[in-house]
Every structure is written in C-alpha cells, then in structure tokens.
Amino acid sequence: MSKKTIQTSLAFLLACVLMIGMIGCTPSAPTEAPAAPAEKEPTAAPEKPAEPEKPADPTEAPAPTEVPKKIGEGRTLVVGIWGAEQEQIVREFLIPEFTEITGADVELILGGSSDRYARIYAELDAPTMDVVYLNIAQTQQASLDGVILPPNPDGVPEFKNLYPQAQEYGYGVSFMSIGLMVNTEYVTEMPTSWLDLWKPEYKGKVAPFVFPGTQGTAFLVMAARVHGGGEDNIDPGFEAIKQLKPFPMILSGIDETNLGFQEGDIWFAPQIRGYVESYKSQGGQVTFVTPEEGTPLAMNAASIPTNSKNADLAEVWINLHLSQAVQEAYARVLFYAPTNKTVVLDDELAALMPYGEEQVAKLILLDNQTISANQADWADRWNREILE
Amino acid sequence: MAPIKQKKPITPYLFITPGLLIIAVGFFIPMIMLFSISIYKGIPGSGLIDYTFTLENYTRFADPYYFKVLFVTFKIALGTTILSLILGYPLAMLINKARGFAKTILLVTILTPLLTNVVARTLGLMIVLGRHGPVNQFFDLINLPKFNFIPSEIGIIIGLTQVFMPYMIMSINSVLSNIDFSLQDAARDLGSSAAGAFWKVIFPLSVPGIIAGSLFVFLLSFSSYVTPRLLGGGQIMVMTMLIYQQATSLLNWPFAAAASLILLVFTIILVTSYTKIAAQADLRQDEYQPDTEKKPSALKRPGKIISDTMYTLQSSISRALSGVKLLQNIGSILREFIHIISPVFSNLVIISVILFIILPLPLVILSSFSESSMISFPPKSYSIKWYTGLLDRPEYIRSFLLSARLALISTAISLVTGTLASLGLARYRFPGREFIRSIFLSPLMLPAVIVGIALLRFLVEIRQTATFQGLLLAHLVLTTAYVVRTISSTLVGFDNNLQEAARDLGASPFYTFRTITLPLIKPGLIVAAIFSFITSFDETTVSIFITGGRTITLPVRIFSQLEYGLDPTVTAISSLLIIMALIVITVIGRVFGLEKFSIR
Numbered sequence: 001m002s003k004k005t006i007q008t009s010l011a012f013l014l015a016c017v018l019m020i021g022m023i024g025c026t027p028s029a030p031t032e033a034p035a036a037p038a039e040k041e042p043t044a045a046p047e048k049p050a051e052p053e054k055p056a057d058p059t060e061a062p063a064p065t066e067v068p069k070k071i072g073e074g075r076t077l078v079v080g081i082w083g084a085e086q087e088q089i090v091r092e093f094l095i096p097e098f099t100e101i102t103g104a105d106v107e108l109i110l111g112g113s114s115d116r117y118a119r120i121y122a123e124l125d126a127p128t129m130d131v132v133y134l135n136i137a138q139t140q141q142a143s144l145d146g147v148i149l150p151p152n153p154d155g156v157p158e159f160k161n162l163y164p165q166a167q168e169y170g171y172g173v174s175f176m177s178i179g180l181m182v183n184t185e186y187v188t189e190m191p192t193s194w195l196d197l198w199k200p201e202y203k204g205k206v207a208p209f210v211f212p213g214t215q216g217t218a219f220l221v222m223a224a225r226v227h228g229g230g231e232d233n234i235d236p237g238f239e240a241i242k243q244l245k246p247f248p249m250i251l252s253g254i255d256e257t258n259l260g261f262q263e264g265d266i267w268f269a270p271q272i273r274g275y276v277e278s279y280k281s282q283g284g285q286v287t288f289v290t291p292e293e294g295t296p297l298a299m300n301a302a303s304i305p306t307n308s309k310n311a312d313l314a315e316v317w318i319n320l321h322l323s324q325a326v327q328e329a330y331a332r333v334l335f336y337a338p339t340n341k342t343v344v345l346d347d348e349l350a351a352l353m354p355y356g357e358e359q360v361a362k363l364i365l366l367d368n369q370t371i372s373a374n375q376a377d378w379a380d381r382w383n384r385e386i387l388e
Numbered sequence: 389m390a391p392i393k394q395k396k397p398i399t400p401y402l403f404i405t406p407g408l409l410i411i412a413v414g415f416f417i418p419m420i421m422l423f424s425i426s427i428y429k430g431i432p433g434s435g436l437i438d439y440t441f442t443l444e445n446y447t448r449f450a451d452p453y454y455f456k457v458l459f460v461t462f463k464i465a466l467g468t469t470i471l472s473l474i475l476g477y478p479l480a481m482l483i484n485k486a487r488g489f490a491k492t493i494l495l496v497t498i499l500t501p502l503l504t505n506v507v508a509r510t511l512g513l514m515i516v517l518g519r520h521g522p523v524n525q526f527f528d529l530i531n532l533p534k535f536n537f538i539p540s541e542i543g544i545i546i547g548l549t550q551v552f553m554p555y556m557i558m559s560i561n562s563v564l565s566n567i568d569f570s571l572q573d574a575a576r577d578l579g580s581s582a583a584g585a586f587w588k589v590i591f592p593l594s595v596p597g598i599i600a601g602s603l604f605v606f607l608l609s610f611s612s613y614v615t616p617r618l619l620g621g622g623q624i625m626v627m628t629m630l631i632y633q634q635a636t637s638l639l640n641w642p643f644a645a646a647a648s649l650i651l652l653v654f655t656i657i658l659v660t661s662y663t664k665i666a667a668q669a670d671l672r673q674d675e676y677q678p679d680t681e682k683k684p685s686a687l688k689r690p691g692k693i694i695s696d697t698m699y700t701l702q703s704s705i706s707r708a709l710s711g712v713k714l715l716q717n718i719g720s721i722l723r724e725f726i727h728i729i730s731p732v733f734s735n736l737v738i739i740s741v742i743l744f745i746i747l748p749l750p751l752v753i754l755s756s757f758s759e760s761s762m763i764s765f766p767p768k769s770y771s772i773k774w775y776t777g778l779l780d781r782p783e784y785i786r787s788f789l790l791s792a793r794l795a796l797i798s799t800a801i802s803l804v805t806g807t808l809a810s811l812g813l814a815r816y817r818f819p820g821r822e823f824i825r826s827i828f829l830s831p832l833m834l835p836a837v838i839v840g841i842a843l844l845r846f847l848v849e850i851r852q853t854a855t856f857q858g859l860l861l862a863h864l865v866l867t868t869a870y871v872v873r874t875i876s877s878t879l880v881g882f883d884n885n886l887q888e889a890a891r892d893l894g895a896s897p898f899y900t901f902r903t904i905t906l907p908l909i910k911p912g913l914i915v916a917a918i919f920s921f922i923t924s925f926d927e928t929t930v931s932i933f934i935t936g937g938r939t940i941t942l943p944v945r946i947f948s949q950l951e952y953g954l955d956p957t958v959t960a961i962s963s964l965l966i967i968m969a970l971i972v973i974t975v976i977g978r979v980f981g982l983e984k985f986s987i988r
Contacts, residue, residue: 078766078937083948084955107937109854110948114636117933121435121639122844128854128936145436208621212637249539250622254953255511264522276904278952282760334952372433383630384453387623 059113077313079212080119080129083110089329094320101265101320104313113138120147120305127305130314134170135214136299137368143169148214148303155315158322158340163360166339170301171318173327174336175361177295177354179219181271185285194226194291197268198243203265206244207260211382212375218296219270220378221366226293231367234378238385250387254279261286272298272333295354297363299339331355403812407828407868414865415831415839418846419652422838426645435639445646454630454647458654461626463608464541464616468548472556472605473598475549475741480560480597482738496973497746498554502922503969504962505946506551506649506754510618511954512748513547513926514538517619539621547619548609553745555608555919556601562915563877565600566908587699596877599666603659603873607832610655613929627651628835648838655833660826667880732741740774749966756959774960784945784961791942794856795924799917804870806916807909813872828872831865836929844933854936862930867920874919878912 077098081090087110095106109116109129117138118128124147133164134142142148151171153159159171166172180191186205191197197206209215224230224237251257258279260266273295276288302321304314320326327338331345337353337360338345345355354360371378426445429438448454483494501509515521517537524534537543567590575585581776613628620626627647635644759769778784804829813825831839843862846851890900906913928943942961949955 078939082951083945084951086946086951091402109937110930110940110945112948112951118435118636118841119844119933122841123848123853126848126851126853141434145434147435172515176504212633247621247623252617252622253950255507255950256514256622258953259511259514259518263518265519275952299620374432376430376432376640379633379638383625383633387625 011349024269041333048189050096070101070103072102072313072316074104075310075313076105076107077102077127077131077310077315077317078107078109079202080109080111080116080132082112082133085333086133089326089333090184090321093326093329094228095318096316097320097325099191102313102316104310106317117142117219121145123305125307129305130308130310131302131317132305133173133300133302136169136172136297136301137214137217137372139170139301140168140368141372142303146306148305149308149311152315155265155312156319156322158319161340161342162322164356165297165360165363165365166299170302170303171322172299172339173318173321174300174330174334175339175354175360175363176214176272176274176298176300176336177290178270178272178293178298179295180289181257181269181276182287182289183267183285184287185266186264186267190287191268191289192292194222194293196239196291202267203244203245205248205265207247207249207251207257207269208244209270210250211386212379213252214298215251215270215272217371218366220382221371222270222293222296231370234374241386251319258284260336273353294364294368298312402814403538404824405567407809407872408824410802410805410868411831412827414843414861418842419648419834419839421846421849421905422641422645422842423649424645426642426649428642430640430642432640435641436927437642442860445643446650448643449646449650457625457627458651460624461540461610461628464548464626465606467541467545468552468609469556469602469606471545472553473548473565473602475596475603475717475744476553476556478734478738479741480557480564483557483561484564492974492978494742496970497742498557499553499918499922499973500966501745502554502926502968503965504748505943505949505958506614506926506928507618507947508752508954509551509748509957510547510963511616512751513550514618516747516767517543517546521789529598534717538619541620541624543619544616544624545889550744550747551612551615552605552608555604558915558918559601559604559874559877560594560597562874562911563594563600563854563880566878567593581703583702584699587702589697593664596880599663600873600877602666603662603829603869604832607655607659607829611833611835613835613837628837631835632837635841641841644838644841645663648834652830652834656823656826656830659829659833660823663825664822752959753963753966756956756963758956766836774956775964777957778960779962781957783940784942787940787942790939791925792864794859794941795921797860798867798924799920802864802867802871802920802927803913803917806868807875807913809868809872810875811905812930813876815884823911825872825876829869831869840930840933843930847934852933854939856939858934859939862934863924863927866923866927866930871916871921874916875909875912878909 053126079090081087087108090108095332098104098106113134116129116132117134120129120132120142123129132148140147143150148170150169151167153222159167162172163175166175173217180194180197196202204271208219211217211220219229220234220237220241222237223240224234227236227240229236247255249260251260251269254275257266257275261269261279262285271288273288276286280286280288302318304311304318309312322340324340324343327340327343328345330336331338331349331353335353337355341357350356354363406889425437427441429440429442429444431438449632479498483491483498486494492630517523519534519536519538523537527534537546569590571589571593572585575589576582580588611628613632616624616626631644631647631651634640635645675913756774757770757772759771759773788854809828813821839862844853844860847855880934886904887900890904891897895903926943927941928947931941931944935941946958949958
C-alpha cells in the first residue's frame with residue numbers, strides 16, 4: 001500500500017472514530033454503580049430503614065397499591081465532595097446504602113472546598129450540587145448569606161445526636177483539631193505550649209500555613225491569644241508571627257508539609273491532627289502535640305444549597321453520613337473524629353482524635369464571625385507584612 | 389506595483405468570523421459580565437455583592453503594593469521567556485536539522501513532559517532544587533555555597549522554564565522548517581562570517597517563531613499558579629495568587645474583577661506593541677509596512693536594531709580579540725582548540741537542555757513503582773499496586789475517554805476556525821489587524837481562575853452548567869488561541885501571489901487551498917494541533933468550575949486525587965499517559981512523515 005493510501009485511510013479512520021465518539025457513547029455510562037465492597041462489609045449496623053422515608057413523603061404520593069415507589073427513583077443526587085480518600089469512603093460506605101434506600105443515582109463532583117465555595121455563590125440561582133461539603137467558616141458564612149439551607153432536624157434524624165458544635169450552621173460531619181506537628185527526628189524535647197515555638201533555638205524552623213486557610217487562621221488566632229490578644233485584637237498575632245521569620249516555607253498543602261519535615265527543613269508546623277496521624281502511619285517521623293492552651297476546632301460540614309431541587313434526597317444522604325458505618329470509616333481512614341455522639345470507636349483509634357464528650361468540649365471554638373468580617377483586611381496585612 | 393484587481397474586502401471578515409464568534413461567546417461575554425460587577429462593592433467576609441456604584445476597587449489599585457506584585461510577576465515571566473529563548477533556540481535548530489528516527493525521539497522527549505500532571509512535575513523539581521537535592525549537593529562537591537532555590541524568584545523562573553520551554557521550541561521549529569537553509573550557504577559563499585550568516589539571515593527569518601514562542605511562554609508564565617506557589621515557598625506573591633486569594637478565599641469578586649480588567653488591558657497593550665516591534669526584525673518587511681514609499685518613523689524599528697546589535701557585538705568582539713597582538717599567537721592555538729571543542733561543547737549544552745526538560749520524568753515514573761505513598765527518591769521498595777489499583781477505578785477510564793473526546797473535538801473545530809482566521813488576518817490588511825490578533829490570544833492572558841468563574845456565571849445565566857457543551861466552549865476558546873497564534877507565525881511571508889497565480893490559471897479556491905496553501909502551512913498545522921490537544925487534555929483550573937458529575941475530565945479528577953497528598957496513583961497515570969503519548973507520536977511521525985517538515 002502506498003504511503004498516500006495509508007495516510008488517507010488513517011485520516012478516514014480518525015474521522016470515523018470522531019463521529020462515533022461524538023454521536024455514540026453518551027457521557028451517561030451506567031453511572032456510579034455501587035462499588036463492589038472489597039474487604040469491609042459496608043452495612044454493619046446502619047439502621048434507619050423507615051425513618052428517612054417519612055419526611056420525604058410530602059413530595060411524592062404514589063398510590064400504595066403494590067411496592068411503594070422509592071422516593072428517588074429516576075432522580076440523581078449530585079454531591080460536591082473532596083476526592084482521594086473521601087471519594088473512596090463514600091463510594092464504599094455511603095453510595096450503596098443510599099441507592100438502596102432511595103433508588104436514586106449519585107454523581108460526585110470532586111474538588112477542594114475553596115473552589116466549591118466559590119461555585120455555590122456563582123450558581124446561587126441554579127445550583128449544580130445538592131449536597132456540598134465545606135469547612136466551618138465557609139459553612140457559617142454561606143448560611144448567613146442564605147446560600148445554604150439551615151439544618152432540618154425533622155429531615156435528618158441523626159441531627160439530634162450531634163455535638164452542639166456540629167449543629168450550628170450546617171450538619172457537622174467531622175471534627176479535627178489543629179495542634180503542633182513536631183519533627184521527631186530533630187526535636188528531642190517535646191513542646192508543651194504554643195509559646196514554645198518562639199524559643200530561640202527553633203528559629204527558622206517553624207513554618208506557618210497560608211492565610212486565609214484553616215491552619216493559617218488557627219495559627220494566627222492562637223498566636224494572638226497566647227501573646228495577650230485574640231480575635232478582636234489581632235495585632236499581637238501578627239507581631240508574634242513576624243518574629244518567627246525567616247520561615248522555611250509558608251505551607252499550603254500536605255505534600256510540601258510532609259516533604260519539608262522529611263528533609264529536615266521544618267521542625268514545627270500548625271497542622272490538623274488527622275494529617276499528622278496519616279503521615280505518621282506511612283512512616284513519617286513526626287508526632288502530634290496538644291499544647292496546654294488547647295487546640296482550635298476544625299470541622300467539615302455538609303450543607304444543602306438553597307435552591308436545590310433534591311433537598312429531600314440530600315437529607316437522606318446527610319443522615320447516612322452521620323451513621324456509625326460512615327463515621328467509623330472516616331475515623332479509620334483519615335483520622336477524622338465523629339460528630340455523632342452515638343458513634344462507637346475502639347479505644348486505640350479513639351486515642352488518636354478528639355473523641356468523646358470531654359475531649360470535644362475542650363476544642364477551642366474560634367470566633368468565626370469576627371474572623372470573617374476582618375478576613376479581607378487581615379489577608380491584606382498578611383500579604384504585606386508576613387510575606388516578603 | 390499595485391495589484392490589478394482589488395477584491396471587495398468582505399472576505400477577510402468572513403474568514404475571521406467563526407473564530408471571533410467562539411471567542412466572543414466563550415470569553416468576551418462572560419468576561420464583560422464579570423467586569424460589570426467591578427463597579428460594585430464587595431461585602432467584607434461575604435460572597436454577596438452590594439449593588440451600590442463605587443470605584444473603590446480601581447482606586448485600591450493605586451497602592452504601590454499591587455504595583456510591586458505586578459512588577460514581580462512581570463519580572464518572573466520575562467525571565468522565563470528569555471531563558472526559554474536562550475535554551476530553546478539551539479534545541480529547535482537541532483530538531484530542525486535532525487532526520488527520521490532521531491527527530492521523532494527528540495520531539496517525543498520534548499512533548500511528553502507536557503502530558504505529565506503539573507503538580508507531580510513541580511514536586512519533582514522541588515526535590516531536585518531543594519536544600520538537600522542533587523543540585524545543591526553538586527554545589528557542595530565543588531565547594532560553592534549552597535543556594536536556596538526555594539523560595540526564590542530564580543527557582544520559579546527555572547521551574548517555569550522547565551514547564552514551558554517546549555512551547556518555545558515547537559513554535560520556533562515550525563517556522564524554521566519553512567526556511568530555506570541554502571540561504572545560509574549562499575551568505576557564506578558571498579563572504580559572510582558564520583555569525584553574520586546566522587544573525588543577519590536565519591535569525592531574522594525565524595523571528596515570527598520567536599514572537600509566537602515568547603508570547604506563549606510569557607503569557608503562560610504570567611498566569612501560572614501552581615509552580616510559583618510551590619517554588620516560591622508560599623512567600624513570593626504573584627498576581628495569580630493574589631487574584632486566586634480574592635476570588636476563592638475572600639470571595640471578593642468585584643475586586644478580583646477589577647484586578648483582572650486592569651491585567652487584561654495591560655497585557656493586550658503589551659502584546660500588541662511587542663508583536664509590532666519584534667516583527668520589524670523580520671526581513672519580510674512588506675508584511676508589516678503597507679506602503680514602501682512611506683519611510684519608517686524616527687523610531688528606527690527597534691526590532692531590527694536587536695539583531696543588528698547582536699551581530700555587531702559578536703563580530704566586534706572577535707575582531708577586537710584577534711587584534712590584540714598578545715593573543716595572536718595564542719589565538720591560533722585557541723582557535724584550533726575552539727574548533728575542536730566547539731561541536732563537543734555545543735552537543736553538551738544541547739544534551740543538558742534536553743535533560744533539563746525531561747528531568748522530572750524519571751522521578752515520576754520511578755515513584756509510580758514505589759511501595760509506599762511517601763514521596764522519596766529513589767523509592768525504598770517497589771510494587772505495581774498503583775497500576776493494578778487503577779483497574780478497580782473505572783472512573784479514571786471514563787474521565788480519560790471524556791478528556792480524549794473533548795480534546796479531539798476541540799482540536800478539530802479550532803483547527804478549522806483558527807486557520808480560517810489566520811488566513812483572513814494574513815491575507816488582508818486592515819487597520820487594527822495586529823490588535824485583533826492579540827484579541828484571539830486574550831483568553832491566555834488572564835489567570836484561569838477568573839476565566840473559570842466568569843464562564844461559570846455565564847453558564848448559570850443560560851442554564852448550561854455541568855454540560856459537555858459548556859466544557860467544550862471553554863476548551864475551544866483556549867485552543868483557538870493557540871491555533872491562531874501558531875498558524876499566523878507560519879503564514880508570515882506567505883506569498884499571496886502564489887495563490888493568485890493558481891486562481892488565474894483556473895484552479896478552484898478549494899483546489900488552490902489544498903495544493904498550495906495547505907502544504908506550506910502543514911508544519912504549523914501539526915504544531916497547532918499538538919498544542920491544542922495538549923492544552924485541552926491538560927486543562928484543569930477552568931474545568932474545575934464547570935465540570936459536572938458526569939463530565940469530570942481526567943486532569944480535574946487527578947487534581948482532586950491530590951487532596952491528601954501526592955498519591956502514586958497520579959504518577960502511575962502520568963506514566964501511562966507518557967507511554968501512550970510516545971506511541972501516538974511515533975505512529976503519527978512515521979505515517980505522516982515528519983521528514984516532510986522541512987523544505988530541504
């Protein structure tokens with residue numbers, strides 16, 4: 001065959017493939033077929049078979065002749081959630097159960113909370129997601145702005161079992177504490193207080209997190225608090241952090257953090273306990289220290305955007321997220337503490353996170369409203385004073 | 389000699405229209421919608437907007453701090469462009485001279501890094517440039533003080549060069565392949581030195597490629613986020629980080645919109661003037677001067693001054709050196725020495741540049757076989773579990789197919805509309821032509837996060853969120869930019885008379901196009917197609933805002949996978965993509981004949 005023939009036939013083939021591609025396989029492959037539960041049996045004890053149906057009835061009223069139609073038949077729930085391990089956990093423990101109960105399909109939109117947060121504001125009139133996962137500050141602001149619905153205890157029976165901190169604005173799904181990540185390879189004397197970070201022998205080895213951000217905000221506020229200020233008097237915080245210069249890095253992600261600790265450039269950083277325990281379990285030479293002044297609370301919450309058309313299904317989903325199976329899975333895989341008082345964890349696991357009434361009560365709740373109102377100014381100040 | 393028939397110039401507008409339509413719908417309308425909120429107040433702490441008229445967002449910009457950030461960003465982008473040019477040009481020459489299999493290998497080496505996830509690549513660079521990395525260890529060995537690449541502007545420049553140099557190389561190469569290198573021989577025969585033959589003949593002819601390449605590299609560096617963030621250690625603030633902070637953390641869209649508008653205007657002016665001035669270095673002056681009677685302004689064509697200066701510099705240095713009596717004896721020995729060393733030296737330089745580009749690849753591929761999920765190089769133990777793990781994740785295959793489909797369709801459509809637009813722009817001269825060319829490039833001038841948010845708000849208005857069409861529109865806007873710019877540079881110096889002659893001899897327009905125009909722009913077409921495909925396939929930030937549950941592209945999925953740290957699954961996927969790209973490029977090279985790239 002001459003080269004020309006080869007070329008023309010290949011071009012023709014390509015054109016055919018393109019056509020088939022465009023017309024043929026529509027993006028709706030048999031969607032998220034419940035992932036075959038590999039090792040763990042998903043539904044150990046999760047319960048609530050009849051409960052979720054009750055509040056959902058008002059929308060549908062199928063004539064109860066034969067098998068009552070499931071409330072979600074033919075509908076799709078779109079959930080905005082983080083990827084990686086979180087995606088895997090919900091695929092294994094949440095989606096199969098959800099589909100079983102409601103008969104609805106599930107689509108996940110994966111991404112970080114900042115992008116998701118910006119998105120729900122942009123999509124206010126026509127949200128693409130029915131359940132969104134955000135952090136505590138974002139949830140609070142979105143609620144005050146009317147972008148998400150307030151919690152509905154009737155629709156989500158597990159709501160009454162939540163700790164008070166998780167009942168504030170959305171449905172809190174995980175507790176995390178922010179404390180000190182310590183490099184055990186280089187640090188022999190464990191710190192006991194936030195103030196230890198300012199010891200002269202540690203100069204140049206303390207890495208803050210970017211502001212605004214969960215760890216960054218917590219660090220700024222704690223720095224202020226231990227130096228005589230607080231959310232309403234943030235100056236001591238800025239002054240204190242400036243004293244820590246030069247920084248090895250200003251962190252914004254897990255990789256740089258772990259890499260920095262591994263290379264020995266960073267000895268201390270404010271970090272979420274779950275991430276420290278994760279890294280430690282992979283062999284990282286670090287440990288988590290709870291300073292005596294306390295650890296700020298970080299929390300992930302699930303919420304329903306205001307104009308969502310599937311609020312009833314969303315409530316079923318959220319209820320399932322608060323169940324034993326899912327909460328336990330989060331604890332085991334990500335070291336995120338449960339927000340549901342009735343969830344039981346074994347002692348070994350419970351020791352690695354804020355578990356139980358006593359410990360949860362000790363978590364410091366930051367004044368998120370003050371922080372929110374001042375965030376823009378503080379960010380500006382941070383850019384100018386803390387960065388180069 | 390004035391041409392005989394003056395066709396009524398409605399045809400250029402016909403040519404340009406499809407392309408402009410895409411940019412208008414996919415970029416301008418969303419951006420105008422976004423810019424229109426810049427005159428309102430943002431409510432501190434909230435994402436809602438206070439619809440009272442105010443200019444505070446613009447006056448805020450008068451603050452010297454923002455100028456400083458703009459300046460730093462500009463400095464970094466400029467440094468990257470210059471470095472890419474210096475390192476990339478020799479490589480482009482090399483690729484152009486290569487034949488057959490060697491050429492395929494070189495092309496593959498340059499292009500495959502573009503398919504690796506940018507985060508994985510940058511992390512690899514952080515390991516290499518880190519305080520305990522191989523580079524600093526080497527410095528230690530030769531007793532140089534350790535240099536802190538991270539954080540530093542130099543580190544960012546190196547990182548950005550590593551990422552974007554292939555664009556420079558390919559742009560220059562596509563123009564070089566249309567140059568008749570016998571011109572160089574002719575110059576030598578007529579008595580010119582080697583330096584003269586290069587600087588006065590070849591270099592000016594390659595200027596369109598340099599323009600295209602430097603525009604891409606500059607704009608991409610200017611609007612890059614991941615690399616400056618990581619290599620700047622979070623301590624060096626650039627415009628994209630600022631806008632990202634305002635747009636997603638603080639939700640101050642009015643201010644972000646104002647900042648973006650200022651950025652856009654600034655960049656368009658920059659790009660238009662740069663293109664106009666740099667083009668003057670080109671020998672094909674009649675392209676850029678409508679009337680040969682009109683004398684050039686007192687500006688004296690600064691572009692041409694550059695190439696003249698380079699030549700004068702090089703020749704006067706060598707002349708001065710040879711004049712010094714002391715050196716005359718040593719000189720001849722030295723000359724012999726240089727004669728022998730020079731090819732070795734230049735080969736060494738070229739090899740190091742190539743190594744520099746493919747630097748992170750071995751890191752990425754090796755770490756995908758690592759047992760643990762910690763990033764360590766070299767890995768402590770090996771396993772293929774990340775690859776087998778992919779088999780349990782059909783979502784990845786779905787995302788891959790979606791991305792491939794999206795990229796293919798985008799490339800096909802933008803090749804057609806973009807080429808039409810380039811032809812229209814090249815053939816007919818009308819006022820504001822250069823400006824319109826810059827317009828096509830404008831989607832690349834803004835940080836992707838702003839384009840993403842603007843597009844999202846637009847799609848919400850027309851109720852097309854989370855659809856395939858919305859995604860396609862976004863990608864089309866980006867790919868068309870690349871196509872127009874690349875083909876435009878290939879078309880410089882295109883002799884319209886050839887087409888006229890064919891028409892006069894009775895050929896139909898289509899036949900003329902097929903047999904005359906097409907072969908001449910083929911190298912540009914192929915490069916444009918490659919850029920398009922890669923851009924669409926790799927596009928992350930804009931897509932993050934407009935993907936839906938069923939339309940998650942591969943890069944967005946990979947990006948979300950990085951939530952809890954670099955998962956070796958990501959490196960496994962990157963490795964698979966690299967191998968796939970290798971195969972595809974080799975096949976295309978063999979079948980479509982990469983040898984046809986050059987006239988010789």
